Amino acid sequence: MQRTMNEALITLDNLSIGYNNQAVLSGISFSIVRDCFTAIVGANGSGKSTLLKTILGLLPPIEGSISTASPSARLVFGYVPQFTHFDSIYLLTVFEVALMGTYGRVRAGAFIPHYERDFTHECLSAVGVDELALRRFAELSGGQKQRVLIARALAARPDIVVLDEPTAGVDRSATHAVMEYLSQLRKERKISVLLVTHDFAAVRQHAGQVVWLYEGDVLIGSAHELLSPERMAGMFEKRID
Amino acid sequence: METLRQILSPDFLLRNSIYTSVIIGLSCPLVGVFFVMRRLVFMGVALPQISSTGVAIALSLPMWLGFNLAGHGSHSVHTLAFTGSITFTLTAILVLAFLQRRGHGHPDGRLGTAYVVAASLSILLLSKNPYGEIGWLDMLKGDVIAISDFDLVLTASTLTLVLAVLGLFHKELLMVSFDRELAIILRKNVVFWDILLYLLIGLTVSMAVLSVGPLTAFGFLLIPALMAHLFARNMRQFTVLASLTGGAVAFLGFWLSYQYDFPVGPTDVVVLGVLYAIAWIVARVI
Numbered sequence: 001m002q003r004t005m006n007e008a009l010i011t012l013d014n015l016s017i018g019y020n021n022q023a024v025l026s027g028i029s030f031s032i033v034r035d036c037f038t039a040i041v042g043a044n045g046s047g048k049s050t051l052l053k054t055i056l057g058l059l060p061p062i063e064g065s066i067s068t069a070s071p072s073a074r075l076v077f078g079y080v081p082q083f084t085h086f087d088s089i090y091l092l093t094v095f096e097v098a099l100m101g102t103y104g105r106v107r108a109g110a111f112i113p114h115y116e117r118d119f120t121h122e123c124l125s126a127v128g129v130d131e132l133a134l135r136r137f138a139e140l141s142g143g144q145k146q147r148v149l150i151a152r153a154l155a156a157r158p159d160i161v162v163l164d165e166p167t168a169g170v171d172r173s174a175t176h177a178v179m180e181y182l183s184q185l186r187k188e189r190k191i192s193v194l195l196v197t198h199d200f201a202a203v204r205q206h207a208g209q210v211v212w213l214y215e216g217d218v219l220i221g222s223a224h225e226l227l228s229p230e231r232m233a234g235m236f237e238k239r240i241d
Numbered sequence: 242m243e244t245l246r247q248i249l250s251p252d253f254l255l256r257n258s259i260y261t262s263v264i265i266g267l268s269c270p271l272v273g274v275f276f277v278m279r280r281l282v283f284m285g286v287a288l289p290q291i292s293s294t295g296v297a298i299a300l301s302l303p304m305w306l307g308f309n310l311a312g313h314g315s316h317s318v319h320t321l322a323f324t325g326s327i328t329f330t331l332t333a334i335l336v337l338a339f340l341q342r343r344g345h346g347h348p349d350g351r352l353g354t355a356y357v358v359a360a361s362l363s364i365l366l367l368s369k370n371p372y373g374e375i376g377w378l379d380m381l382k383g384d385v386i387a388i389s390d391f392d393l394v395l396t397a398s399t400l401t402l403v404l405a406v407l408g409l410f411h412k413e414l415l416m417v418s419f420d421r422e423l424a425i426i427l428r429k430n431v432v433f434w435d436i437l438l439y440l441l442i443g444l445t446v447s448m449a450v451l452s453v454g455p456l457t458a459f460g461f462l463l464i465p466a467l468m469a470h471l472f473a474r475n476m477r478q479f480t481v482l483a484s485l486t487g488g489a490v491a492f493l494g495f496w497l498s499y500q501y502d503f504p505v506g507p508t509d510v511v512v513l514g515v516l517y518a519i520a521w522i523v524a525r526v527i
Contacts, residue, residue: 056426079426089278090419091470091479100416104427109409136474156427 007033008069009159009192010055015064017047017054023062024050030211030220032160034069037186037193039203039223042213048196051213052164055194076104078153078191080163083145088138094148095133098124101155116155123151127181143174150181160192161185167199175199179206200227244500257388259495261396262505265449266491268400269461270469270483271407272445275438277466279418283352284337285462288446289455290359292330296451297363299325301370316391319451323395326447334439388452399448403441414438415476457506461487464513471524490516 008031018024024047032038042048053059055066056077068075078101101123102116124130127147132140137148146166153161163182167175179202186193197203203210204227212219212226219226247253276285299321333355341348388396407414417424417434424431449458469483494509 053422056422058422058425074428077426079423081420081422085422086420087278087280089280089470091473091476092419093475096476100420100423103412103416103424103429106412108413112412152423 039207078158267488295329460510
């Protein structure tokens with residue numbers, strides 16, 4: 001237990017989250033440890049995306065605190081939003097989208113150095129889409145867009161890759177490929193993965209830690225104990241009753 | 242062709258007008274691409290009109306305060322008009338953008354109301370201004386014929402500054418427009434970049450309104466960018482093509498208006514409209 005605490009990258013302490021001072025969820029306390037695959041699951045409207053945005057700093061917490069492993073060194077997030085988040089009116093190529101991941105290290109107004117461009121190509125290669133580098137991002141399929149966004153997240157050289165519903169709107173095989181890749185990424189690059197999804201099957205197979213937002217409660221545990229068939233059947237029976 | 246030879250001659254009497262037209266034609270689409278990408282087309286209609294209301298109020302202010310501007314040089318009048326234009330444009334863009342970000346109300350309704358009230362107010366103000374007949378009304382209509390060396394230098398230097406800042410900070414302005422959340426996560430100051438973009442839009446709109454009037458300014462903000470979007474494959478092509486289209490049409494419009502004795506601004510807009518229709522058909526066929 002002590003070892004886990006020492007490796008915590010982010011610790012949420014008694015957090016209340018919501019919009020305009022109206023709490024959606026309260027009393028959230030858990031840690032995300034280094035090199036761990038954490039999934040936030042729950043039904044639509046349960047507060048998954050709100051929690052994710054609060055962790056990313058896009059929304060301020062209403063109460064409680066979020067602390068990082070080293071307050072002096074900033075934690076780098078590699079963010080993968082839903083691919084439907086983007087307006088197709090932007091004529092950006094795949095490479096230009098992925099390159100944005102490096103902007104956090106490039107001074108405003110400065111040219112992007114060659115080594116950052118090369119690194120972006122490496123990230124695109126790592127997810128198998130470098131041959132699409134000159135294609136328009138808006139013209140790709142959902143699964144291809146998802147891979148490009150993962151490459152963009154990797155280009156940020158992240159401590160944690162954060163994904164918002166990466167399997168939404170993509171077919172079963174693409175979902176499987178994305179989840180496999182994320183597991184592999186965690187193992188090979190020692191990067192933590194934080195994922196929001198309602199795909200329980202995918203989570204059961206890949207996640208080490210699960211945060212289940214269930215009717216205002218926050219249940220935390222391993223995928224095996226929290227998402228076991230018996231436990232889930234019990235939860236849904238309770239709901240029907 | 243004789244008309245074209247005259248226009249291209251260095252001794253051409255209206256050379257400042259054609260230089261200004263082309264500069265406006267090249268510059269407006271550069272900020273116009275952000276209007277199109279951020280889907281702020283209605284703001285593109287309202288801002289030039291609000292800018293011209295700023296001109297009308299600035300030119301009416303001395304009369305309300307009991308000063309007579311008739312004896313002052315055109316520099317003072319132009320500077321006063323520019324001050325009114327930029328003040329109103331920036332205030333309007335910041336207020337409208339703030340309200341849009343808050344997400345309350347009906348954004349299109351707000352912009353439509355701002356447009357129609359601004360247009361009516363500028364007409365009312367000028368109708369009650371005794372100096373309106375001595376050229377100020379022409380300035381508001383965007384009579385590009387009477388451009389002094391001072392006006393040309395002011396327009397060229399302001400728009401060169403806009404171009405330089407847009408070029409220098411293009412990646413930041415693009416990221417904040419394309420993926421605001423990523424910009425925040427990468428610790429970019431999104432409010433600063435938004436304000437910088439609005440400042441550049443405000444400067445461009447103000448200069449364009451003073452030189453070619455609100456109608457033509459809107460035409461050059463919007464139509465070249467829409468045309469370029471039909472054919473461009475990436476952002477660089479989009480920006481360059483929009484700017485070159487605007488510059489070329491400004492020249493062509495001036496040539497036609499000189500040849501057939503048409504007013505320059507409306508000629509430019511009609512040429513842009515016709516070319517856009519042709520471009521749309523060509524893009525469908527290709």
